[in-house]
Amino acid sequence: xxxxxxxxxxxxxxxxxxxxxxxxxxxxxxxxxxxxxxxxxxxxxxxxxxxxxxxxxxxxxxxxxxxxxxxxxxxxxxxxxxxxxxxxxxxxxxxxxxxxxxxxxxxxxxxxxxxxxxxxxxxxxxxxxxxxxxxxxxxxxxxxxxxxxxxxxxxxxxxxxxxxxxxxxxxxxxxxxxxxxxxxxxxxxxxxxxxxxxxxxxxxxxxxxxxxxxxxxxxxxxxxxxxxxxxxxxxxxxxxxxxxxxxxxxxxxxxxxxxxxxxxxxxxxxxxxxxxxxxxxxxxxxxxxxxxxxxxxxxxxxxxxxxxxxxxxxxxxxxx
Amino acid sequence: xxxxxxxxxxxxxxxxxxxxxxxxxxxxxxxxxxxxxxxxxxxxxxxxxxxxxxxxxxxxxxxxxxxxxxxxxxxxxxxxxxxxxxxxxxxxxxxxxxxxxxxxxxxxxxxxxxxxxxxxxxxxxxxxxxxxxxxxxxxxxxxxxxxxxxxxxxxxxxxxxxxxxxxxxxxxxxxxxxxxxxxxxxxxxxxxxxxxxxxxxxxxxxxxxxxxxxxxxxxxxxxxxxxxxxxxxxxxxxxxxxxxxxxxxxxxxxxxxxxxxxxxxxxxxxxxxxxxxxxxxxxxxxxxxxxxxxxxxxxxxxxxxxxxxxxxxxxxxxxx
Numbered sequence: 004x005x006x007x008x009x010x011x012x013x014x015x016x017x018x019x020x021x022x023x024x025x026x027x028x029x030x031x032x033x034x035x036x037x038x039x040x041x042x043x044x045x046x047x048x049x050x051x052x053x054x055x056x057x058x059x060x061x062x063x064x065x066x067x068x069x070x071x072x073x074x075x076x077x078x079x080x081x082x083x084x085x086x087x088x089x090x091x092x093x094x095x096x097x098x099x100x101x102x103x104x105x106x107x108x109x110x111x112x113x114x115x116x117x118x119x120x121x122x123x124x125x126x127x128x129x130x131x132x133x134x135x136x137x138x139x140x141x142x143x144x145x146x147x148x149x150x151x152x153x154x155x156x157x158x159x160x161x162x163x164x165x166x167x168x169x170x171x172x173x174x175x176x177x178x179x180x181x182x183x184x185x186x187x188x189x190x191x192x193x194x195x196x197x198x199x200x201x202x203x204x205x206x207x208x209x210x211x212x213x214x215x216x217x218x219x220x221x222x223x224x225x226x227x228x229x230x231x232x233x234x235x236x237x238x239x240x241x242x243x244x245x246x247x248x249x250x251x252x253x254x255x256x257x258x259x260x261x262x263x264x265x266x267x268x269x270x271x272x273x274x275x276x277x278x279x280x281x282x283x284x285x286x287x288x289x290x291x292x293x294x295x296x297x298x299x300x301x302x303x304x305x306x307x308x309x310x311x312x313x314x315x316x317x318x319x320x321x322x323x
Numbered sequence: 324x325x326x327x328x329x330x331x332x333x334x335x336x337x338x339x340x341x342x343x344x345x346x347x348x349x350x351x352x353x354x355x356x357x358x359x360x361x362x363x364x365x366x367x368x369x370x371x372x373x374x375x376x377x378x379x380x381x382x383x384x385x386x387x388x389x390x391x392x393x394x395x396x397x398x399x400x401x402x403x404x405x406x407x408x409x410x411x412x413x414x415x416x417x418x419x420x421x422x423x424x425x426x427x428x429x430x431x432x433x434x435x436x437x438x439x440x441x442x443x444x445x446x447x448x449x450x451x452x453x454x455x456x457x458x459x460x461x462x463x464x465x466x467x468x469x470x471x472x473x474x475x476x477x478x479x480x481x482x483x484x485x486x487x488x489x490x491x492x493x494x495x496x497x498x499x500x501x502x503x504x505x506x507x508x509x510x511x512x513x514x515x516x517x518x519x520x521x522x523x524x525x526x527x528x529x530x531x532x533x534x535x536x537x538x539x540x541x542x543x544x545x546x547x548x549x550x551x552x553x554x555x556x557x558x559x560x561x562x563x564x565x566x567x568x569x570x571x572x573x574x575x576x577x578x579x580x581x582x583x584x585x586x587x588x589x590x591x592x593x594x595x596x597x598x599x600x601x602x603x604x605x606x607x608x609x610x611x612x613x614x615x616x617x618x619x620x621x622x623x624x625x626x627x628x629x630x631x632x633x634x635x636x637x638x639x640x641x642x643x
Contacts, residue, residue, distance in 0.1 A: 006354045026428040030526065031363055032354035034326045041428035043351055043363055045429060050365070080592040109365060111332035205348065 110203020135192030248321025430523020455512030568641025
């Protein structure tokens, strides 16, 4: 939540001459995006988001991210649409950083989602999975099952300082997931981070999906499992069956799950809870001194994981 | 440069029902304002700035700041205009903080001002001084000459760690200003912080003045001295006579300086350089561990102060 790179009006005005989006009227650094610097830009042609990609983003991934937003918006998904320069390129350079300008999406993210919000997310996720078909570039998911053990090893020695038996539980889960992770399920482009703050609503209507910087190729139903974890638990981390069943039904109305996906759903939910537990735990244990950003609580996902471990069948998530 | 208070879409939507500015479309925390939390808000009626006043602002000062923006904009000055609730009040409460919504001004601040920018600032400053007449509330300037010695005392012991003989120079200047500070000059509402980032331009036309949170009642010509310091030095802190004379001439075209003001200008310039040297020095010596904000360099104002100490007559600033 910061602006890492300073951009001057003079430099941005000059940069905008490469585009056909009017004259610069104003721009403000916005407190969003942990990884990049983002600016809300007003021009005579409307509102845009300028992103400067900072050091933590691999420049080799940028064609995937930008190409994906182009691909999805061309297929009717409401997501930020990269604006091309008159040269035809969408990726430029500003203030010594790779830079892109995308359309600004109006919308609000919901802190306390209701059942109908969860249904809308299920539908939009299936829309995204279908719209992603045919996208030519690929990006492996560095945070899928193969990436979890290295995270565990960074956290192992101090895991029990966060919660009793946390280390042992993670070790068991990791072993279980590595041994049983499903093979052969339908794959495609997944968002991989479709949390509340990445979904916009206007008057209860879903108005857009944002932040494709974890998007990758992976098991499609794993993306649904991430959303069940992110959206379908109560404030005290009890699974909300009404939300889960609404999300799954809305997903299936667009893209029905096959038998293997249905059978794998509990394990995919365990895996996705473990993935966010691990990344949050590593962040929690490695807060730099004096940091202003409070890391997210890893125990939220420990509680969710404990729920998933007791699940026997996907019907417990509301799969009918 | 931060957002200190978290605001939810649900809470802001509810808050906006107290106003007649349409439906909430989006809002983003913006990386501006050292003291307060600011959000750029889009509604169906346009763009607005929402400010939550944080602990460093004295709530007793808020009626002055908000009333002043109302007073000035009613008199045609282009500054943020507080939006009133249907109750008639402009100051509300949101997320446990005093909160105000003001109109959003398009515009860009200039890093490398030219002579014509300095002229525009001189004219706008005089406009502000005239528009401020008749404003009923008053606020004393805690950072005028009487407020400098306590700052000096906080910095004295470590001043020479920043520059050789800095402490002794400040002591001399302080003594000089306290002894000779002009009495009886015309006073009124001054902006007191009209730096580059508080003045917006669109296509070389001054489009607005912002950030009235240092505004107070003080010597009007002291405000001009602050602007001469902020706008009319080169990047290596040499006084730029062309800029200074353009600013003073443009100011005088609207509000001519009287004889006493003209005579006092060199001392007012010394004083205002000392004021910013002192506040920057205190900030510089008191950076909290792990802070992300880099304090502004106090030596910039030490160099400017050394220039002013050699000035004999206001004609050296371009006063004709």
